[in-house]
Amino acid sequence: MRDTLYVINPNSSQAVTAGIDSALARLRRPGGVRIECVTLADGPPGVQTQQDVDRAALSVLAFAQQHQDRAAGFVTACFSDPGLQMLRELRGVLSLGISECGALTAMTLGQRLGVIAILQGSIARHWRNWGAMGIAQRVAGEVAIGRGVSELSDHAATLEAMVAAGKRLRDEHGADVLLMGCAGMAAFRAPLEDATGLRVVEPTQAAVAMALGRIQLDW
Amino acid sequence: MRDTLYVINPNSSQAVTAGIDSALARLRRPGGVRIECVTLADGPPGVQTQQDVDRAALSVLAFAQQHQDRAAGFVTACFSDPGLQMLRELRGVLSLGISECGALTAMTLGQRLGVIAILQGSIARHWRNWGAMGIAQRVAGEVAIGRGVSELSDHAATLEAMVAAGKRLRDEHGADVLLMGCAGMAAFRAPLEDATGLRVVEPTQAAVAMALGRIQLDW
Amino acid sequence: MRDTLYVINPNSSQAVTAGIDSALARLRRPGGVRIECVTLADGPPGVQTQQDVDRAALSVLAFAQQHQDRAAGFVTACFSDPGLQMLRELRGVLSLGISECGALTAMTLGQRLGVIAILQGSIARHWRNWGAMGIAQRVAGEVAIGRGVSELSDHAATLEAMVAAGKRLRDEHGADVLLMGCAGMAAFRAPLEDATGLRVVEPTQAAVAMALGRIQLDW
Amino acid sequence: MRDTLYVINPNSSQAVTAGIDSALARLRRPGGVRIECVTLADGPPGVQTQQDVDRAALSVLAFAQQHQDRAAGFVTACFSDPGLQMLRELRGVLSLGISECGALTAMTLGQRLGVIAILQGSIARHWRNWGAMGIAQRVAGEVAIGRGVSELSDHAATLEAMVAAGKRLRDEHGADVLLMGCAGMAAFRAPLEDATGLRVVEPTQAAVAMALGRIQLDW
Amino acid sequence: MRDTLYVINPNSSQAVTAGIDSALARLRRPGGVRIECVTLADGPPGVQTQQDVDRAALSVLAFAQQHQDRAAGFVTACFSDPGLQMLRELRGVLSLGISECGALTAMTLGQRLGVIAILQGSIARHWRNWGAMGIAQRVAGEVAIGRGVSELSDHAATLEAMVAAGKRLRDEHGADVLLMGCAGMAAFRAPLEDATGLRVVEPTQAAVAMALGRIQLDW
Amino acid sequence: MRDTLYVINPNSSQAVTAGIDSALARLRRPGGVRIECVTLADGPPGVQTQQDVDRAALSVLAFAQQHQDRAAGFVTACFSDPGLQMLRELRGVLSLGISECGALTAMTLGQRLGVIAILQGSIARHWRNWGAMGIAQRVAGEVAIGRGVSELSDHAATLEAMVAAGKRLRDEHGADVLLMGCAGMAAFRAPLEDATGLRVVEPTQAAVAMALGRIQLDW
Known part of the structure; x- marks a missing residue:
């Protein structure tokens, strides 16, 4: 059942994820798609360098592959949109980036x-x-x-x-x-x-x- | 109460409006914003020329001004987006164009x-x-x-x-x-x-x- | 007889029209096309908003349609060039905009x-x-x-x-x-x-x- | 007395110059600026290569320098506009190119x-x-x-x-x-x-x- | 001693690397920098998808980090230039991409x-x-x-x-x-x-x- | 024998040429192509105006034509790259510009x-x-x-x-x-x-x- 929009914070900061989560409150609706904000534990503390971005991309992909069955969609919640173009190769799942x-x-x-x-x-x-x-x-x-x-x-x-x-x-x-x-x-x-x-x-x-x-x- | 998204078909064709309306079925949700597709009776049969576009723009604006109190937003439902930039001058109301x-x-x-x-x-x-x-x-x-x-x-x-x-x-x-x-x-x-x-x-x-x-x- | 170039000031300010008119003195020549600067009485005092522009566009068009028989050409004398693209649909008449x-x-x-x-x-x-x-x-x-x-x-x-x-x-x-x-x-x-x-x-x-x-x- | 607009054909073909000249008939007016189409005798038969263009540029400049006192303006009448940017360094003379x-x-x-x-x-x-x-x-x-x-x-x-x-x-x-x-x-x-x-x-x-x-x- | 330019084929095809290597023969000179073409054994057979590119990027980076002491420079020898922007964060080493x-x-x-x-x-x-x-x-x-x-x-x-x-x-x-x-x-x-x-x-x-x-x- | 890369300083300043020459020291190699920096004696003291550029272009071309037999390549060593596009019409010789x-x-x-x-x-x-x-x-x-x-x-x-x-x-x-x-x-x-x-x-x-x-x- 594809009922969840995963908003993926690719850094390991729970505080950032919490900030994202509370910002999405007004977008949640009873009966609407679940919006789940996740922290990638193996991500860097913050995505700052290109290396951070490109490493995060694979973590994002791994997460998406594991959750594809439940996913109504993925949002890469980092302004460098790590992994976005890879996610788009997953068939039948929406993927959008926050920078985009x-x-x-x-x-x-x-x-x-x-x-x-x-x-x-x-x-x-x-x-x-x-x-x-x-x-x-x-x-x-x-x-x-x-x-x-x-x-x-x-x-x-x-x-x-x-x-x-x-x-x-x-x-x-x-x-x-x-x-x-x-x-x-x-x-x-x-x-x-x-x-x-x-x-x-x-x-x-x-x-x-x-x-x-x-x-x-x-x- | 601003509870309605007006989708404005600026031509006078009820058939086009009906086509738009049925296409939006899947975007309607219980408890969600009302989506109301309207036909501008004074519009041209079809928006084909620049004159059609620019005349339609004022009809669209007139409609918007009349319905602003109820409007959660307006969508200009013609690929030339007649009046879109004018609607954006109305304070506090969302306006989006379909071409855009x-x-x-x-x-x-x-x-x-x-x-x-x-x-x-x-x-x-x-x-x-x-x-x-x-x-x-x-x-x-x-x-x-x-x-x-x-x-x-x-x-x-x-x-x-x-x-x-x-x-x-x-x-x-x-x-x-x-x-x-x-x-x-x-x-x-x-x-x-x-x-x-x-x-x-x-x-x-x-x-x-x-x-x-x-x-x-x-x- | 198409002998007049109409320079259309779409706002209602005679002072602006007078300023335009005197600026064109050096472009007038004996035997040359008449250059007539006109004020649209129903225009706004100044074209400032998009609504001003789009309303002025129809006034400009109306003027042009009324004067098409005499017109060697039209110039939209406002930096937002109201109505210019509509005027271009009038067959056989030159239309240019000042911004352009x-x-x-x-x-x-x-x-x-x-x-x-x-x-x-x-x-x-x-x-x-x-x-x-x-x-x-x-x-x-x-x-x-x-x-x-x-x-x-x-x-x-x-x-x-x-x-x-x-x-x-x-x-x-x-x-x-x-x-x-x-x-x-x-x-x-x-x-x-x-x-x-x-x-x-x-x-x-x-x-x-x-x-x-x-x-x-x-x- | 700056009374002549020189239209400079930078190739040596009198036939091309004649074609240009006749095309300008409708732009000539009694009392208006003289329009003189000139052939540069030292130009190539046709401007085809970059070398033709760049050589022609200096011929065009030489002509312009010689005729600057009489010139109300210069037009470089070759689609590669040879010398146009140089002519623009001549103070007080208009220069326009046909390609432009x-x-x-x-x-x-x-x-x-x-x-x-x-x-x-x-x-x-x-x-x-x-x-x-x-x-x-x-x-x-x-x-x-x-x-x-x-x-x-x-x-x-x-x-x-x-x-x-x-x-x-x-x-x-x-x-x-x-x-x-x-x-x-x-x-x-x-x-x-x-x-x-x-x-x-x-x-x-x-x-x-x-x-x-x-x-x-x-x- | 930084004496080697590594040309990194990020796919696992030795045939491709051999083709690259022979193409570079004329760029090799006695006394010049060594040009070493390498195959990344853990690469995909060919880089075709975005996932291939983004996975290859990390392999390229890993190779570069391991060989940085010997490297006069790196060339990413795949038309999607995997990892190029990461390599550029390595201080003091030239990195160029073949697409670029x-x-x-x-x-x-x-x-x-x-x-x-x-x-x-x-x-x-x-x-x-x-x-x-x-x-x-x-x-x-x-x-x-x-x-x-x-x-x-x-x-x-x-x-x-x-x-x-x-x-x-x-x-x-x-x-x-x-x-x-x-x-x-x-x-x-x-x-x-x-x-x-x-x-x-x-x-x-x-x-x-x-x-x-x-x-x-x-x- | 095409063994020389001519670096053409199109102005007449020997000091500039000397500056260029010494800057190229690290690009010279035993057995490598000769790099010869030349001053065009008939060039202007400095290339400042478009006229300087366009005149220099022909000097550069003349030099290139005279040295084409020995030339492995030409570099136009002035930031306006005088004559570059002409040089490219010379068959079989590389030409590059420094601005480019x-x-x-x-x-x-x-x-x-x-x-x-x-x-x-x-x-x-x-x-x-x-x-x-x-x-x-x-x-x-x-x-x-x-x-x-x-x-x-x-x-x-x-x-x-x-x-x-x-x-x-x-x-x-x-x-x-x-x-x-x-x-x-x-x-x-x-x-x-x-x-x-x-x-x-x-x-x-x-x-x-x-x-x-x-x-x-x-x-």
């Missing part, structure tokens, strides 16, 4: 996307993705907050950094919609909208929202 | 989009839209079936023409996913997939599926 | 276009247009002066804001030619060139200049 | 440009130009008629080849407007429109029409 | 690249790569020969299929240079040039040639 | 290229080239140091200006790799890397490194 769906959703909320990255070193990887998606023309710019995984737990400072990045994207790069380049930080979405006056996309919510509709369509 | 959402959805199902237009004369307008969306690089090509509104009622001949267009997009243009450039023809989706071996996106279903998730998020 | 022709002309005067918008809220609409035209790669950036219609009558302050925007486009965005994103401000063109050292395109002049040649060619 | 203006004009007549080249070997050079202009996205395709300079004098066969190329651009590449990639063949424009049902741009006429307006503006 | 270098080299030999893929299913992956590289505009098209790993051993039939693909890319897609989308088939390069009249890039040779220079520069 | 190869090399070292130009007036010409190469999407920005040929001899001030430009490209434009837009300044490469923390490409070294491999392949 975050960007596609932002494209309906504004014209010029400003992406807030966590780490400077991830930005080149993101641009490769915008290029692969053929949407680089829509990306006004990307700015990193420059905080490592451990520093993210200081919420006030993290929000402050995100607001600063958002304002810079708005004022210097001309962004008119913001995309959070990370998972598990949905709590910052509303304050970021308030502080910048721009619509803000939290990519895990965006991806799960898209996935629910696609599951209903069985596409 | 059809393309965004196809971008998660394949890399090179083949678009099946109804009329040759619409293709330039569609390309302007792909350009405005910044996704022209993802569009492998667009082929028209060249049948007017009245001829579409011959379903067998219409399907045959769509299959021919789909195969041409696949074999000559290199498309690996197809997007139907029309509303109200969801019944052709499955046969078109079978005949071409490619995934096919019906844009009204794609848009409503996206809209339902967005309404739950209140974005 | 302003950009095409700027492409012969520099490599990287800097666009000076009046309002921040119009910039996304302009980017959709640059995308639809397939020239987004040539646009270095767009900066708004952020002054409403009523504030534009303070010429000194408006010019100061335009110069500031132009310098920012030049120094931060790398623009090497400027395009004024408005109609009726031709008087600012020369001072803006002097202040920035860049060539500046006034789009109504650009469009009418192109139109005159096209009328002679009967294209 | 042909493409810009075609962009107002259709969405997807089909370019008819004379020689296969020129197509790569043209694509470099569309790329440099940032408009490659608007070029649906380019097809050569594959006839050398000497063969072009057989008008019937040349027209037949152009019609075949135009139809191929329309039917296989999806072009909705055609651009003739050559100078001196204005006589084929109307028959090509008739045979293909598409608007056809003759680039020398396009460039001179644009130049006349620009000279009036003194831009 | 094949395309960059082809960009110096022609303007419009025609890519010959082995399998239809790889083409979408390749387009993602051209997009990520930001060079999609230079790719005229991609055609697959549609032969699996086992069928490639029939050299005559494989060459015939490659020639057919090359001619189709030249005649229908307008390619003026060909890029072989595979490793280990250098023997087909010259006959393919002869049959099509176009320059042909063999990507492993292209990548190793670039790597040798870069090693000398110590970049 | 510098950019292609930078594309393997980072995702977003920051180009350091000498003169502001060259930037438009460079953008035309990035467009012609179809790689404009990869160029984050270009900043000029604004120093003329004579000022470049003040090395400390020149380096300081290059570091400032590099930091601006990194911090404001988001560049993650730098490309020096000039020849003969290889000595600044390492200090520029140290000061900015980014990889820096010296284009003459990049081009000669690529050329050596291509000569070995006889492509």
